[in-house]
Amino acid sequence: MRRYRIGSRFYMALIFLFLYAPILLLVVFSFNDANSNVVWQGFSLRWYEELFRDRQIMGAVYNTLLVSVLATAISTVVGTFTAVGLFGMRRRWRDPILTVNNIPIMNADIVTGVALCIFFVTVIAGWNGVVVEGWNGFVTYLEENFRRTLPRMGEVNMGFTTLLLAHISFDIPYVILNVLPKLRQMDRSLIDAAQDLGCTWMQAFRKVVIPEIKPGIVSGALIAFTMSVDDFVISYFTAGSASTLSIEIYGMVRKRVSPELNAVSTLLFGVVLVLLIIINVREWRLEKRQTAGT
Amino acid sequence: MKKITALTLACSLALGLFLSGCAMEESTSGSMSFTAGSGSTAGNNSSSTTGSKREVNVCSWGEYIDESLIDKFEQETGIKVNYNTAPSNEELYSLLQSGGVNYDVIVPSDYMIARLISEDMLQPLDYSKIPNYEKIDEQYKGLSFDPNNEYTVPYTWGTLGIIYNTTMVDEPITSWEVMFSDEYAGNILLIDNSRDAFGMALYYLGYDVNTTDEAQIREAAQLVADAKARGVYDGQGMDEVFQIMEGGNLAIATYYAGDFLSMHENNPDLAFCVPEEGSNWFVDAMCILKSAKNVDEAHEWINFIASTESNLANMDYIWYASPNAEALEQYPAYYEETYGEPLDQELYEIMAAPKDVLARCSMYENLPAETLALYNDLWIELGI
Amino acid sequence: MKNKIAWLSAPYVLWMALVVVAPIIMVVFYAFTTAEGLAQWGEIPITEIFTLDNFARMGTYTVIFARSFQLALVATIVCLLLGYPLAYVMAKEGPGFQRMAMVLIMLPMWVNFLLRTYAWMAILENNGILNNFFEAIGLFDLINRIFGTDLTYFRMIRTQGAVVLGMVYNYLPFMVLPIYSVIIKLDHSLLEAARDLGANSAQVFRKVIFPLSLPGVLSGVTMVFVPSVSTFAISRMLGGNNQMLLGNLIEQQFLGGAYNPYLGSAIALVMMIIVIVCMVVMNHFGEGEEQAVML
Numbered sequence: 001m002r003r004y005r006i007g008s009r010f011y012m013a014l015i016f017l018f019l020y021a022p023i024l025l026l027v028v029f030s031f032n033d034a035n036s037n038v039v040w041q042g043f044s045l046r047w048y049e050e051l052f053r054d055r056q057i058m059g060a061v062y063n064t065l066l067v068s069v070l071a072t073a074i075s076t077v078v079g080t081f082t083a084v085g086l087f088g089m090r091r092r093w094r095d096p097i098l099t100v101n102n103i104p105i106m107n108a109d110i111v112t113g114v115a116l117c118i119f120f121v122t123v124i125a126g127w128n129g130v131v132v133e134g135w136n137g138f139v140t141y142l143e144e145n146f147r148r149t150l151p152r153m154g155e156v157n158m159g160f161t162t163l164l165l166a167h168i169s170f171d172i173p174y175v176i177l178n179v180l181p182k183l184r185q186m187d188r189s190l191i192d193a194a195q196d197l198g199c200t201w202m203q204a205f206r207k208v209v210i211p212e213i214k215p216g217i218v219s220g221a222l223i224a225f226t227m228s229v230d231d232f233v234i235s236y237f238t239a240g241s242a243s244t245l246s247i248e249i250y251g252m253v254r255k256r257v258s259p260e261l262n263a264v265s266t267l268l269f270g271v272v273l274v275l276l277i278i279i280n281v282r283e284w285r286l287e288k289r290q291t292a293g294t
Numbered sequence: 295m296k297k298i299t300a301l302t303l304a305c306s307l308a309l310g311l312f313l314s315g316c317a318m319e320e321s322t323s324g325s326m327s328f329t330a331g332s333g334s335t336a337g338n339n340s341s342s343t344t345g346s347k348r349e350v351n352v353c354s355w356g357e358y359i360d361e362s363l364i365d366k367f368e369q370e371t372g373i374k375v376n377y378n379t380a381p382s383n384e385e386l387y388s389l390l391q392s393g394g395v396n397y398d399v400i401v402p403s404d405y406m407i408a409r410l411i412s413e414d415m416l417q418p419l420d421y422s423k424i425p426n427y428e429k430i431d432e433q434y435k436g437l438s439f440d441p442n443n444e445y446t447v448p449y450t451w452g453t454l455g456i457i458y459n460t461t462m463v464d465e466p467i468t469s470w471e472v473m474f475s476d477e478y479a480g481n482i483l484l485i486d487n488s489r490d491a492f493g494m495a496l497y498y499l500g501y502d503v504n505t506t507d508e509a510q511i512r513e514a515a516q517l518v519a520d521a522k523a524r525g526v527y528d529g530q531g532m533d534e535v536f537q538i539m540e541g542g543n544l545a546i547a548t549y550y551a552g553d554f555l556s557m558h559e560n561n562p563d564l565a566f567c568v569p570e571e572g573s574n575w576f577v578d579a580m581c582i583l584k585s586a587k588n589v590d591e592a593h594e595w596i597n598f599i600a601s602t603e604s605n606l607a608n609m610d611y612i613w614y615a616s617p618n619a620e621a622l623e624q625y626p627a628y629y630e631e632t633y634g635e636p637l638d639q640e641l642y643e644i645m646a647a648p649k650d651v652l653a654r655c656s657m658y659e660n661l662p663a664e665t666l667a668l669y670n671d672l673w674i675e676l677g678i
Numbered sequence: 679m680k681n682k683i684a685w686l687s688a689p690y691v692l693w694m695a696l697v698v699v700a701p702i703i704m705v706v707f708y709a710f711t712t713a714e715g716l717a718q719w720g721e722i723p724i725t726e727i728f729t730l731d732n733f734a735r736m737g738t739y740t741v742i743f744a745r746s747f748q749l750a751l752v753a754t755i756v757c758l759l760l761g762y763p764l765a766y767v768m769a770k771e772g773p774g775f776q777r778m779a780m781v782l783i784m785l786p787m788w789v790n791f792l793l794r795t796y797a798w799m800a801i802l803e804n805n806g807i808l809n810n811f812f813e814a815i816g817l818f819d820l821i822n823r824i825f826g827t828d829l830t831y832f833r834m835i836r837t838q839g840a841v842v843l844g845m846v847y848n849y850l851p852f853m854v855l856p857i858y859s860v861i862i863k864l865d866h867s868l869l870e871a872a873r874d875l876g877a878n879s880a881q882v883f884r885k886v887i888f889p890l891s892l893p894g895v896l897s898g899v900t901m902v903f904v905p906s907v908s909t910f911a912i913s914r915m916l917g918g919n920n921q922m923l924l925g926n927l928i929e930q931q932f933l934g935g936a937y938n939p940y941l942g943s944a945i946a947l948v949m950m951i952i953v954i955v956c957m958v959v960m961n962h963f964g965e966g967e968e969q970a971v972m973l
Contacts, residue, residue: 019847019851035560036541055364081686082686086684107950110929111705111949115702246790249796251356255356265789265790385934528833542804542805543805
């Protein structure tokens with residue numbers, strides 16, 4: 001049994017080495033004095049300094065965080081209400097809606113990406129045509145678009161707004177799927193009890209339902225946020241002239257990646273790591289206190 | 295369905311620890327940014343039309359500008375520059391076609407400019423707003439892509455050639471032959487765009503690089519395809535060439551003179567040659583798209599970039615030769631002043647190819663639609 | 679009252695119709711049309727605008743289809759072979775250890791996947807970290823002395839192997855997590871019963887644990903296979919651009935050199951159908967056990 005344990009720990013260590021070696025490399029070379037990810041030339045913080053002066057990267061980081069926060073916030077609110085609505089719906093209606101809800105999750109990212117790309121381009125085309133020239137404008141626009149002459153982009157373009165819409169569209173399903181099971185677990189009589197005691201429906205919702213499903217909402221929001229920050233493929237097809245960190249990196253990866261990006265990822269990684277450690281320590285202390293108390 | 299389950303589980307396990315603690319903060323801050331956010335995105339959309347904030351959207355190539363110029367321009371004019379990059383002329387064209395972008399100024403190469411003009415995608419420039427246009431050498435005006443000087447202000451020019459690592463080859467390379475022979479098989483990077491890749495084969499075969507003769511083009515494509523099938527090329531790439539050649543990972547690649555010089559800074563073992571069979575010399579020029587929304591700002595930007603100071607700064611940063619006669623002439627002095635040592639004449643001649651080298655070079659011209667389609671098909675066949 | 683609550687989801691249903699369903703309909707529409715056909719809108723009968731040309735053209739790309747499937751399949755199998763034992767041994771550890779291992783598996787996902795893949799480029803290059811390491815320990819000298827070769831590096835990057843490695847590296851957690859989540863919920867009394875009835879550990883594993891963990895395996899397989907078969911960034915970065923995959927092909931039709939959204943839509947449609955078929959097959963196998971996976 002003991003030998004088994006050593007073997008299994010060794011195997012785990014090997015896999016973790018495989019998972020962490022590249023990350024370790026990124027972190028180590030973010031402190032490299034030379035502009036290289038292969039040759040070590042001495043310790044320096046120059047890439048961190050340059051990072052904060054680099055408008056393009058900082059702009060992309062800002063965009064990434066902004067779009068993720070906004071998309072998460074909107075998706076959490078919309079997704080929660082939708083889940084509540086679905087909960088109160090007949091199965092006959094709910095099941096097909098849930099199936100459609102699953103499409104963005106199941107589909108390959110690239111398919112979702114190009115579908116949204118086509119959709120946005122067509123809608124923008126129509127919008128510009130109609131707003132600028134009325135119905136005829138729309139028809140001419142579509143014709144021109146099909147003839148592959150220059151699309152006449154008017155007032156609106158693919159950019160931050162389309163990026164945000166795309167993110168919302170793939171975030172909401174995760175929120176719904178996290179909130180719904182919590183609703184199912186909830187004791188329905190609680191709502192009835194609250195209303196019997198004189199609560200309005202809204203009050204019952206706020207004071208009874210929300211606290212019950214809070215863990216689902218929070219984990220849904222966290223997953224949505226992670227998905228947004230991590231997304232590359234869908235953003236790539238819908239960002240137009242806006243840029244996110246992933247898009248920026250993909251552009252750079254083709255040339256030479258500035259160690260500034262190592263610095264960015266080290267910082268982001270560090271933040272997550274510190275957060276996790278703090279939480280774990282707090283949790284651990286809490287547990288210890290509880291066991292000590294009893 | 296199951297993807298979610300797993301992800302849900304994973305995330306809640308990893309972060310489940312969080313859940314109890316910060317649930318409340320999360321939901322309140324969330325709803326606040328919701329309202330603030332919808333306000334600001336609406337603001338973004340209207341800003342360009344109301345003119346409250348002046349801006350210009352530029353699309354160029356990667357590492358193709360001294361970025362301090364952007365700051366300088368913004369400080370001088372108060373116009374915000376949204377600077378984007380595209381990987382190649384063909385991909386820039388796709389980007390414009392897909393209609394998802396709103397660029398004002400683009401910097402395509404000669405043959406692509408001709409194509410954009412013929413497809414009515416560019417707008418004529420108002421040269422009265424670009425006084426610095428005067429300083430552009432006559433040599434780069436009235437070229438085949440814009441014969442009447444209506445649409446363009448040249449940005450840079452240069453040559454295509456072979457970059458090789460002197461420690462990894464036996465003798466200096468002077469001919470395109472090396473790209474198709476087995477001598478360095480598996481140690482060569484093929485340039486990843488149809489025009490340059492087939493172009494070098496056309497030069498090697500002694501054909502006109504702008505030929506529309508199907509048989510000649512097919513022969514050239516076959517030459518490349520055969521070499522690829524024999525494993526001559528380890529890979530294909532455009533800007534990937536930087537890390538590959540600087541890191542000494544492959545021996546030979548085809549790329550542009552300016553980029554060679556910037557690689558040479560990082561790896562002095564690299565050498566450059568414009569093959570004896572001839573090669574391409576190109577001009578990249580700034581143009582304004584017909585769909586541009588910030589036309590005035592675009593003109594200001596072009597004028598700013600065309601100035602002698604900007605050209606000197608750019609040349610020093612990206613190592614591409616400037617079409618601004620003053621800047622090109624002053625550059626060796628500028629270099630000496632900045633770095634306290636004279637500029638290597640050899641490097642200067644790689645950057646600004648002398649007349650005898652240019653004599654064997656030719657410019658790409660826009661090809662008729664059928665030929666472009668043929669290029670495209672052959673290129674796809676090669677890519678498969 | 680029930681019905682009143684149901685209206686809360688009405689906005690989202692509308693939104694889905696617009697942003698989920700409509701785009702897919704557009705993909706289908708584009709897949710069955712061409713630029714030439716649409717240019718004659720109104721001039722020729724509408725039925726003639728719809729065509730199967732795009733699908734006919736796909737014959738040219740059979741090699742790419744085959745390569746994508748092959749690489750994705752290999753990556754999935756490798757992930758399964760590496761991931762199953764990991765999930766299994768993890769589930770046998772104490773709760774504290776399990777939680778830490780879980781965090782450790784999730785943590786890399788917070789570093790941008792393009793950057794992690796980029797790190798592999800630096801590792802695998804001809805003159806990269808791994809080859810330099812081999813050089814330093816004299817591995818090449820040794821090999822050259824024994825076999826009389828003049829090896830100076832191992833060719834790792836810009837090969838199919840590198841692409842598979844990139845897929846395995848990026849998607850391994852997607853295999854481990856669902857399997858782990860199933861194994862951890864296995865009813866221990868079942869295992870004890872099997873042992874009481876005289877089964878040895880190998881038999882317990884083969885006859886009880888593995889069949890019961892099948893739903894996790896199946897969802898892991900889909901979660902690795904789908905992104906692998908559709909990736910374009912990994913093949914671009916590690917495959918040297920001469921190992922074109924389906925994802926690259928689609929990307930090229932929309933944002934790359936060969937602008938043709940009609941053909942691109944057709945390929946995307948085929949990919950969507952493939953994914954659906956995969957799902958159906960998987961669900962068929964795992965039927966009934968789905969509930970067990972759902973929380």
